[in-house]
Amino acid sequence: MRFAIFTHVVHFQDGNNYYGYAPYIREMNLWLQHVEKVEVVAPLKCKGMDSPKSLSYRQSNLTFTAISSFDLLKLHSILLAVLTIPTIFFRIAGAMQRADHLHLRCPGNIGLLAAICQIFFPNKPKTAKYAGNWNPEAKQPLTYKLQKWILSNTFLTRNMTVLVYGNWPEQSKNILPFSTASFKETEKEEVIKDFNSPYKILFVGSLVKGKQPLFAMQLVEALNKKSISAELHIYGEGPLKNDLEKEAENKDYIHLHGNKALEVLKQAYKDAHFLILASKSEGWPKAVAEAMFFGCIPIATTVSCVPWMLGGGSRGVLISEGNVLNENRVESGKRKVDSHSAVEETVERLIELIQDPEEMRKMSLEAQQWSQQYTLEKFEAEIKKLLVPKGVRP
Numbered sequence: 001m002r003f004a005i006f007t008h009v010v011h012f013q014d015g016n017n018y019y020g021y022a023p024y025i026r027e028m029n030l031w032l033q034h035v036e037k038v039e040v041v042a043p044l045k046c047k048g049m050d051s052p053k054s055l056s057y058r059q060s061n062l063t064f065t066a067i068s069s070f071d072l073l074k075l076h077s078i079l080l081a082v083l084t085i086p087t088i089f090f091r092i093a094g095a096m097q098r099a100d101h102l103h104l105r106c107p108g109n110i111g112l113l114a115a116i117c118q119i120f121f122p123n124k125p126k127t128a129k130y131a132g133n134w135n136p137e138a139k140q141p142l143t144y145k146l147q148k149w150i151l152s153n154t155f156l157t158r159n160m161t162v163l164v165y166g167n168w169p170e171q172s173k174n175i176l177p178f179s180t181a182s183f184k185e186t187e188k189e190e191v192i193k194d195f196n197s198p199y200k201i202l203f204v205g206s207l208v209k210g211k212q213p214l215f216a217m218q219l220v221e222a223l224n225k226k227s228i229s230a231e232l233h234i235y236g237e238g239p240l241k242n243d244l245e246k247e248a249e250n251k252d253y254i255h256l257h258g259n260k261a262l263e264v265l266k267q268a269y270k271d272a273h274f275l276i277l278a279s280k281s282e283g284w285p286k287a288v289a290e291a292m293f294f295g296c297i298p299i300a301t302t303v304s305c306v307p308w309m310l311g312g313g314s315r316g317v318l319i320s321e322g323n324v325l326n327e328n329r330v331e332s333g334k335r336k337v338d339s340h341s342a343v344e345e346t347v348e349r350l351i352e353l354i355q356d357p358e359e360m361r362k363m364s365l366e367a368q369q370w371s372q373q374y375t376l377e378k379f380e381a382e383i384k385k386l387l388v389p390k391g392v393r394p
Contacts, residue, residue: 001387003035004099006092008069008108010043017056018044018064023286024105025055027180030380031103032059034387041095042110043069053237053259067091070109072143085113092117096124101387102160104128106151107144115150118157126160127386129178132283133304134164161386165284166305181379182262182290188372191270191295195360198229198253200272202296204265204287205279207238214240215278215343217247217254219299222347224253228354233268235260269294273360274350278319278342279303292316292371295364297353299346315366317353319346 005028011020018040019025032038038059044066067088070081092114096102102124104114111128118126128151132144151162152172163178164171203216213234220232231253234244241256248254260268269275275291276299285306288298292309298316300306310316319342353360 001035002037002039002098002100003032003103003387004039004041004095004101005103005105006095006110006114007040007042007105008110009105010045010069011040011064012045012054013064014056018062019054019056022053022055025057029055029058030376031383031387032057033380034384035059035101037061037063039063039065039095039099041065041067041092041114043067065091065095067110072109081109089113089117093120096121099124102126104151106130107132107147109143112143112147115147115157118160119150122158124159126157128160128162130162130164130283133281134166134168134175134283135304136168136170138281138304166308178382179289179374179379180284180286181374181376182286183266183293183375185375185377187266187293188375189294190365191368193273193295193361193364195273195354195357195364198231199223199274199354201230201232201299202268202272202275202287202291203232203234203236203277204268204275204291205236205277207234207236207240207244209240210280211236211238212278212280213244214247216276217244218343219276219278219346219350220253221251222343223350226347226351228351229253231255233257233272235265235268265290266294269296272296274299274317277301282306285309288316289371289374292367295368297360297363297367299350309370311366311370315363315370317346317349 009020009024011018038061040062044064068084070084071077072081096117102118102121104111104118106115106128107130130151133140134148151157152175154172154174157174160174162175164175165178167177201220203213205211207213216232220230223230232255234256237259245256248256269291273296275287275296277285277288278301279285280303282304285300288300288306288309292298298310299319300310300316301319307318310318
């Protein structure tokens with residue numbers, strides 16, 4: 001089988017190897033175990049990557065078709081996109097013509113072009129991984145809504161299974177709820193947490209505004225001010241790193257560790273009591289699922305499939321999305337919204353929980369039991385089913 005991947009993920013070449021964002025490559029390597037040839041259609045940069053966040057494909061029979069990345073955010077980038085899109089579209093179409101199975105990675109501008117192009121190949125077997133928020137009620141950019149509409153339209157999109165995070169009502173027949181995994185069956189274990197202070201809280205993710213690492217800092221600071229000993233361990237890199245380092249000065253309960261390999265994070269999950277992700281937008285919050293695998297109680301906003309993951313609050317603490325989105329918002333001519341409302345609401349919930357160690361242990365074990373359903377072996381078995389032609393038994 002010749003398998004073609006269409007993605008906006010930026011790649012880097014080192015000799016005959018192609019590197020990209022580690023979580024994406026790690027997942028794609030599971031797919032590529034079941035194909036003979038692969039063609040990757042994606043942006044390619046000249047310099048290499050040396051980071052725990054990068055990995056290379058494990059597929060010797062790989063062809064790379066380089067295309068330009070583009071965005072539609074500013075006037076000059078829109079004008080540039082008008083010039084480059086025809087070439088990108090032509091290369092996508094050529095790869096689709098050569099392939100036996102088409103695999104789209106969405107949402108993204110390349111995913112959008114591929115979603116349009118695949119319409120002209122109705123008989124080709126296809127899969128699409130929509131890694132964003134599939135919630136029909138979510139407020140999203142027009143390009144994201146367009147991709148969702150094309151992918152779920154079974155008249156335009158034929159012979160395709162669309163993998164989405166979460167189980168949503170009234171979906172077309174080609175939509176399949178799907179979950180990713182980070183750990184193997186052999187890594188399952190029952191982690192019994194000792195819920196005593198100091199409480200260890202993790203933040204794992206990119207240090208960007210959308211993930212709100214500052215909210216995590218404010219939360220831990222508020223807990224300590226209420227005489228609840230807590231420490232925050234931040235794993236990740238990003239544009240907010242310098243600001244967070246300044247904020248953490250003279251606060252010995254805040255620790256910034258940078259990017260670390262999964263094995264390091266695995267031990268951090270085992271040692272910690274909570275994980276916080278007050279994100280404004282998510283597809284599949286991988287760090288939340290990973291932390292739950294080892295009994296961390298997640299503290300997360302009610303975005304995307306998070307309420308489903310946390311069992312409506314039975315295996316984690318849900319933060320009101322509305323309160324978080326209103327943080328630091330100032331309306332013209334009106335009083336500033338209390339910037340600490342979501343922090344205070346979450347602190348109150350945590351204090352209530354900390355006063356009930358039995359409930360914390362119960363929540364921790366329920367989080368483990370739920371997350372440990374989703375192992376790499378199960379994930380790979382589901383992938384294999386999607387790659388076997390209809391009517392053919394593996």
